[in-house]
Amino acid sequence: MKRRELIKLGAAATAGVAGSQLLTGCDHNPSMKKGMASTGKSAKARVVVVGGGVGGVSTAQAIKKADPNIEVTIIEKNKLYSTCYASNWVLSDIFKMNDITSNYNKMADKYKINMVYDQVVGYDPVKKTVSTAHGKTFAYDRLVVSPGISFRWDTIEGHDESTTHLVPHAYKAGYQTMQLKEQMDDMPADGTMVMVTPPNPFRCPPGPYERASMVAEFLKREKPKAKLIILDAKDKFSKFGLFTGGWKMHYGYESDNSIIDWVSKSNGGTVKAVDPKNMTVTTADGEKIKADVINYIPAQKANNTAAMMGLVNDKGWCPVDQTTFESTMVPGVHVLGDSSVASPMPKSAFSANSQAAVVGKAVAALVNGQEASKDGNFGNQCYSLITTDHGISVAAGYKLKEGKIAKTSGGLFPKQLTKKAFEMEAGSARGWYAGMAGTIFG
Numbered sequence: 001m002k003r004r005e006l007i008k009l010g011a012a013a014t015a016g017v018a019g020s021q022l023l024t025g026c027d028h029n030p031s032m033k034k035g036m037a038s039t040g041k042s043a044k045a046r047v048v049v050v051g052g053g054v055g056g057v058s059t060a061q062a063i064k065k066a067d068p069n070i071e072v073t074i075i076e077k078n079k080l081y082s083t084c085y086a087s088n089w090v091l092s093d094i095f096k097m098n099d100i101t102s103n104y105n106k107m108a109d110k111y112k113i114n115m116v117y118d119q120v121v122g123y124d125p126v127k128k129t130v131s132t133a134h135g136k137t138f139a140y141d142r143l144v145v146s147p148g149i150s151f152r153w154d155t156i157e158g159h160d161e162s163t164t165h166l167v168p169h170a171y172k173a174g175y176q177t178m179q180l181k182e183q184m185d186d187m188p189a190d191g192t193m194v195m196v197t198p199p200n201p202f203r204c205p206p207g208p209y210e211r212a213s214m215v216a217e218f219l220k221r222e223k224p225k226a227k228l229i230i231l232d233a234k235d236k237f238s239k240f241g242l243f244t245g246g247w248k249m250h251y252g253y254e255s256d257n258s259i260i261d262w263v264s265k266s267n268g269g270t271v272k273a274v275d276p277k278n279m280t281v282t283t284a285d286g287e288k289i290k291a292d293v294i295n296y297i298p299a300q301k302a303n304n305t306a307a308m309m310g311l312v313n314d315k316g317w318c319p320v321d322q323t324t325f326e327s328t329m330v331p332g333v334h335v336l337g338d339s340s341v342a343s344p345m346p347k348s349a350f351s352a353n354s355q356a357a358v359v360g361k362a363v364a365a366l367v368n369g370q371e372a373s374k375d376g377n378f379g380n381q382c383y384s385l386i387t388t389d390h391g392i393s394v395a396a397g398y399k400l401k402e403g404k405i406a407k408t409s410g411g412l413f414p415k416q417l418t419k420k421a422f423e424m425e426a427g428s429a430r431g432w433y434a435g436m437a438g439t440i441f442g
């Protein structure tokens with residue numbers, strides 16, 4: 001990882017709001033005259049999508065597939081999107097940041113979707129408009145919201161957003177991923193890295209444990225005397241047996257020479273404070289651990305944009321009618337992806353993409369005055385790499401039953417715990433990544 005690459009990508013990624021060539025609302029709305037805000041009536045049905053991540057882009061595409069005449073505008077903060085999925089692979093040098101970073105140009109051209117690079121900061125449910133940091137207003141007939149997550153800094157002492165340059169979370173891919181990678185590259189050969197995992201629910205349940213695996217692969221190769229301590233506020237995690245089995249095979253897990261030390265909740269893994277200046281982590285039991293690198297992944301909630309729009313419940317997430325993902329708090333607004341309560345589906349890119357197919361069809365029907373289907377099918381498969389060539393996954397199928405998402409099938413893979421099967425699963429993980437990123441960004 002070259003420092004130059006880091007600076008270049010970081011600058012580009014943050015150029016979204018500050019440097020965007022912002023178009024006026026009428027530039028996105030052929031029925032408006034130049035200079036007018038896009039709040040007037042339009043001949044075409046208009047859908048505005050807040051957030052150009054997996055859920056937002058996939059829904060915009062699904063709406064266009066259902067009815068190309070609907071005018072779809074995505075409002076996204078940044079001009080570049082780095083996929084969180086596969087961002088752990090950057091830590092073990094399988095991918096560079098460039099490999100997981102795309103712009104929206106090809107996708108927008110292909111689907112004839114209007115892209116606006118700006119931040120949504122205001123919302124009027126009565127007038128049916130959203131407004132942006134650059135003072136633009138966009139009218140909609142239906143609104144789709146997929147802004148991802150925000151962090152709950154109130155659950156930790158000593159550390160918050162202002163110190164993430166010292167203690168990166170790297171749980172929103174981009175500059176944070178590069179900072180964590182740079183700190184790992186710079187850590188002493190016999191150093192200690194501490195990772196603190198979040199409490200449930202959080203985006204990508206296997207994500208922290210795949211990250212631990214990728215960190216361990218990097219340490220084994222580059223700094224074999226270094227250690228990774230995982231402090232966990234839980235006693236079990238997704239794909240537990242497959243992860244710990246893989247760690248035993250590759251990283252000496254539970255032996256005296258283990259690269260990974262996982263400290264569960266019952267063994268004192270809950271963390272109450274992080275001191276970024278002195279690089280220490282203090283557990284709920286009062287134990288102080290000194291580290292060279294700390295990766296603190298905070299507790300999570302629906303994105304603050306959803307909260308600003310009045311879409312969240314008292315638990316901090318967005319309840320929806322699972323048939324159409326229309327908010328149960330604000331009519332006419334559909335929330336999907338990580339912000340939504342789509343349980344039993346996990347918060348994952350695969351889930352968001354699968355929900356988008358249902359939401360896109362429903363929104364297209366509803367803006368055309370038709371009824372939305374009540375027969376949605378959903379799926380999820382979360383792949384994780386334990387080494388570059390050792391893959392595992394958890395998969396599930398879901399169906400709507402009486403208006404609620406119900407799990408109909410599921411399992412862990414591979415079924416045969418052989419080297420060949422793990423290699424094939426790793427190949428499937430890479431294939432899934434290429435397919436998903438290709439589908440979304442064109």
Ligand SMILES: Cc1cc2nc3c(=O)[nH]c(=O)nc-3n(C[C@H](O)[C@H](O)[C@H](O)COP(=O)(O)OP(=O)(O)OC[C@H]3O[C@@H](n4cnc5c(N)ncnc54)[C@H](O)[C@@H]3O)c2cc1C
Nearest residue numbers: 051053054055077084085120147148204337338348349350
């Ligand atoms: C380390 C890691 C590994 C992962 N691995 C996998 C995996 O292997 N498989 C898998 O399926 N999932 C994985 N995930 C989860 C996956 O990335 C998320 O579930 C998915 O991105 C959720 O999509 P979303 O649309 O809800 O949010 P996002 O993809 O985060 O998109 C939200 C978008 O909204 C934009 N936004 C937010 N607020 C505003 C605003 N006010 N105005 C304008 N724009 C705004 C943001 O800039 C962002 O682009 C992983 C996640 C992490 C962190």
